[in-house]
Amino acid sequence: MNTGANEVPETVLASTVAKPFIEELRQGLEKLDRKPKLVGFLANSDPAAVKYADWTKKTSEEIGFEYELRTLDKEDLEEGILQANEDDLVDGIMVYFPVFGNRQDQYLQQVLSPQKDVEGLSHIYISNMYHNIRFLDKEKTQKSILPCTPLAIVKILEHLAVYNSVLPYGNRLYGKTVTVINRSEIVGRPLAALLANDGATVYSVDVTGVQKFTRGEGIKQIKHHVADVDTDWKEAAAQSDVIITGVPSPDYKFPVELTKYGVVCINFSSEKNFGPEVKEHAALYVPSIGKVTIAMLLRNLLRLIDNKKQRSL
Numbered sequence: 001m002n003t004g005a006n007e008v009p010e011t012v013l014a015s016t017v018a019k020p021f022i023e024e025l026r027q028g029l030e031k032l033d034r035k036p037k038l039v040g041f042l043a044n045s046d047p048a049a050v051k052y053a054d055w056t057k058k059t060s061e062e063i064g065f066e067y068e069l070r071t072l073d074k075e076d077l078e079e080g081i082l083q084a085n086e087d088d089l090v091d092g093i094m095v096y097f098p099v100f101g102n103r104q105d106q107y108l109q110q111v112l113s114p115q116k117d118v119e120g121l122s123h124i125y126i127s128n129m130y131h132n133i134r135f136l137d138k139e140k141t142q143k144s145i146l147p148c149t150p151l152a153i154v155k156i157l158e159h160l161a162v163y164n165s166v167l168p169y170g171n172r173l174y175g176k177t178v179t180v181i182n183r184s185e186i187v188g189r190p191l192a193a194l195l196a197n198d199g200a201t202v203y204s205v206d207v208t209g210v211q212k213f214t215r216g217e218g219i220k221q222i223k224h225h226v227a228d229v230d231t232d233w234k235e236a237a238a239q240s241d242v243i244i245t246g247v248p249s250p251d252y253k254f255p256v257e258l259t260k261y262g263v264v265c266i267n268f269s270s271e272k273n274f275g276p277e278v279k280e281h282a283a284l285y286v287p288s289i290g291k292v293t294i295a296m297l298l299r300n301l302l303r304l305i306d307n308k309k310q311r312s313l
């Protein structure tokens with residue numbers, strides 16, 4: 001814990017945030033009669049993907065899940081996914097991206113059965129998230145799955161009390177302004193939508209420009225909408241209470257001197273997007289989030305198993 005003013009900012013580690021979720025996962029496993037099995041498909045040599053795959057395996061096995069990494073050629077990936085979709089011994093599947101690095105990757109993501117999609121990137125889940133729909137069925141017995149990296153960031157913001165628990169559930173980011181530097185389909189865009197659905201004003205920045213995600217003035221709408229805005233990303237950053245970065249480049253450093261003192265900084269890139277000067281401005285700094293992402297991945301896996309049980313009742 002931070003005791004003196006000299007120690008600002010508090011660096012918050014993903015392992016600290018992940019801890020209660022890992023405990024919850026262990027308890028969830030005790031209620032099952034077998035070890036759930038997660039299969040990861042690796043069809044590239046991207047070092048970040050290889051490292052992440054090794055590390056998903058280690059963490060899954062430590063907690064008590066079974067994990068199998070299937071390494072194969074790009075050309076065999078679709079067939080491999082289809083086979084795992086049909087295999088009753090496989091509970092969850094994930095594919096490490098990028099594979100082709102273009103729209104074919106989005107196609108491959110949709111080949112994966114939604115019933116086994118631990119990352120929550122299937123069209124049905126993303127669509128439910130964009131429309132703020134929480135359940136898969138009318139009876140509300142099967143929960144929709146949220147994309148695991150955006151969900152991990154939400155859990156981190158809850159841990160940091162950026163989510164104001166005095167406000168009603170669903171509006172807990174009302175009054176907060178967030179800048180997200182990344183608008184990929186797997187993290188940045190769904191993240192902006194999720195935070196805006198919870199009441200925040202979100203500036204989503206990528207190489208092409210800035211978009212603003214909100215629920216309108218006074219958060220009157222039930223789901224977010226998106227507008228292209230002229231706001232310069234630097235202006236957005238200056239107004240923000242939270243800066244979230246995901247730039248996959250070792251040379252990129254977010255210019256933290258643009259921000260307000262007391263800002264909250266979170267980096268989800270595998271590269272360090274904040275330099276040491278983050279300490280001059282931030283109140284709270286989260287240098288990486290991977291451990292929380294994996295906890296959410298496995299949480300989604302238990303949820304998929306539960307949804308399957310609900311369907312068979």
Ligand SMILES: NC(=O)C1=CN([C@@H]2O[C@H](COP(=O)(O)OP(=O)(O)OC[C@H]3O[C@@H](n4cnc5c(N)ncnc54)[C@H](O)[C@@H]3O)[C@@H](O)[C@H]2O)C=CC1
Nearest residue numbers: 048149182183184205206207246247248268269270290293
């Ligand atoms: N910690 C975790 O759980 C996860 C981490 N990652 C990591 O996050 C990073 C990003 O991954 P993806 O979103 O898949 O990458 P991507 O390459 O699909 O997207 C990068 C995004 O950053 C934007 N961008 C790049 N340079 C920029 C700049 N100078 N200014 C503003 N925007 C810029 C791009 O326009 C794009 O929107 C990678 O390092 C990846 O390894 C990805 C998934 C999960």
Ligand SMILES: Nc1nc(=O)c2c([nH]1)NC[C@@H]1CN(c3ccc(C(=O)N[C@@H](CCC(=O)O)C(=O)O)cc3)C=[N+]21
Nearest residue numbers: 048049052055095096097098149269270288289290291
């Ligand atoms: N379908 C798919 N989903 C992904 O989530 C995905 C992917 N493909 N392809 C590869 C990238 C890479 N990635 C990272 C995860 C955690 C850290 C991270 O935060 N690592 C920590 C901890 C590392 C450790 O403790 O060993 C760190 O770098 O400090 C980085 C990168 C997810 N990816």
